[in-house]
Amino acid sequence: MTALARVALVGRPNVGKSTLFNRLVRKKLAIVDDSAGTTRDWREAEADLAGLRFLAIDTAGLEDARGDVMEARMRQGTERALAEADVALFVIDAREGVTPTDRYFADVMRKQSTPVILVVNKVEGRATMSGLGEAYALGLGDPVPLSAVHGDGFADLYEALVPYVPVPEEGDEEAREEGPRKINLAIVGRPNAGKSTLLNALVGDERALTGPEPGLTRDxxxxxxxxxxxxxxxxxxxxxxxxxxxVDVLEKAAVDETLRAIRLAHVVVLVLDANAILDKQDLTIARLVEEEGRALVLAVNKWDIVDDKNESVQRLKDRIQTSLAQVREIVALPISAKKERGLDKLMDAVLTMHDLWDTRIATGRLNRWLAGMTQSHPPPAVSGRANRARYMTQIKARPPTFALWCSHPEALPDSYVRYLVNGLRDAFKLPGIPIRFLLRKGENPYADKGSDED
Structure with a gap:
């Protein structure tokens, strides 16, 4: 399979890189706002420009900053993304014209090895023509004028990219479908719990911006x-x-993006601070993950600095037992993202939980199990008449979802449903997995369709 070319979008803050990124990937993946510095990490997604497929990389705005300040760390991330790219789109703002910062970074871009295409964004009306004319003086070749907001000028961008982005070879699409299915793994938690440090430790690269400042990650x-x-x-x-x-508009957008990531995930790792295990906000996030039907793994981070580990373990078990009883035997693992300890065990747990979350149980096995459960503990009678549990089947996986047909579903107590769900977990080895259990009225709906296979 032909690897996708990497196209990095670079430029100073607020020139419209994230708007262009969203246009190229055809989704609103990057948060867009008028305030400078909205994008802090570089992010990537597959783009499609009139059949030309490549990996688009949205980067933080280039600023002339040094040292360990946040802006300097943002710039370092952008420079790394640029070094890994096959071609860079250096974006400037036609409304503002060429600024001293544009000139400074144009000099930087000319000296590095990655090919550069100069893109003049926000070309809308005659008032912006002077900015387009000034762009020629940057010495980066003929500029590509476009409007990312309105979708104008993308035919010229296509022509500029063709020399650097290979046309997909025949059969590539089929090759993309082969092999194991991809696992979507979301890392969530409170600010400063160590989520970005964990991602960097897993991939072995400073991929996400980290630091002592809370709320660094937005997209x-x-x-x-x-x-x-x-x-x-x-x-x-x-x-x-x-x-x-x-209360901040950008933070609200970032939280909405996090909620979207949870909804699209298969497995969610909730990163906890070992010094404040499962506080109220952690529990809120955990319940949200369960409500969305995602598999959940708890990563107790900063375990290396915990003084009384036995007391912390007991406190964690107590909190899970009292506050997350709806997901029995949830996996909780101590890790240190900073020192890269416990990461293999964490990822092994992620793979296991994903496979359990994707479990399918044959209908024959389910109904033999159901017969044993109802024989040991029959459903409570309704007005002196038996409430018969007649038939059960799994109607979907991801998460495992079961339907039970019985005489009076409206009268089946929640306690009896919990008895069945807990029995499912024990009998079919589904610890820590959200289970959906639906009640239906009537006879076996498949009674006349032949026997079920194991």
Missing amino acids: SIHVEWTYKDRPIRLVDTAGMRKRARV
Whole structure:
């Protein structure tokens, strides 16, 4: 299969790189706002420009900053993305014209080895023509004028990219479908729990911006990765604070992006701070993951700095027992993302939970199990008449979802449903997996369709 070319979008803050990125990938993946510095990490997604397929990389705005300040770390991430790219789109703003910062970074771009295409964004009306004319003085060749907001000028961008982006070879689409199915793994948690540090430790690269400042991550950062031959899409998300404390527009957008990442995930790793295990906000996030039907693994981070580990373990078990009883035997593992300890056990647990989440149980096995359960503990009678559990089947996986046909579903107590769900977990080895259990009225709907296979 032909590897996708990597196209990095670079430029100073607020020139429209994220808007262009969203246009290329045909989704609103990057948060867009008028304030400078909205994008802090670089993120990538597959783009399609009139059949020309490539990996688009949205980067943080280039600023002339040094040292360990956040802007300097953002610039370092952009420079790394640029070094890994096959071609760069250097984006400037036609409305503002060429600025001293544009000139400075144009000089930088000319000296590095990655080919550069100069893109003049926000070309809308005659008032922006002077900015387009100034772009020629940057010495980066003929500029490509376009409007990312309105979708104008993308035919010229296509022509500019063709020399650097190979046309997909015949049979590539079929090759893309072969092999194991990709696991979508979202890393979530409160601010400063160590989510970005965990992502960097897993992939062995400073892929996400980290630092002592809370709320560094805004966009969800997607990284394609492989663990034990299993393809994984890692998603680092913004920290989720209590809703009442979220007042900033950008933070609200970041939280919405995190919620979207949870909904699209297969497995969610909830990163906990070992010094504040499963506080109220952690529990809120865990319940949200369960409600969305995603497989959940708890990663107790910063375990290396915990003084009384036995006391912490007991506190964690107590909190799970009292506050997450709806997901029995949830997996919780101590790790240190900073020192890269416990990561293999964490990822092995992720693979196991994904496979359990994708479990399918044959109808014959389910109904033999159901007969034993109802014989040991029959459903409570309704007005002196038996409430017969007649038939059961699994109607979907991801998460495992079961339907039970009985005489009076409306009268079956919640306690009896919990008895059946807990029995399912024990009999079919489904610890820590969200289970959906639906009640239906009537006889066996498949009674006249032949016997079920095991």
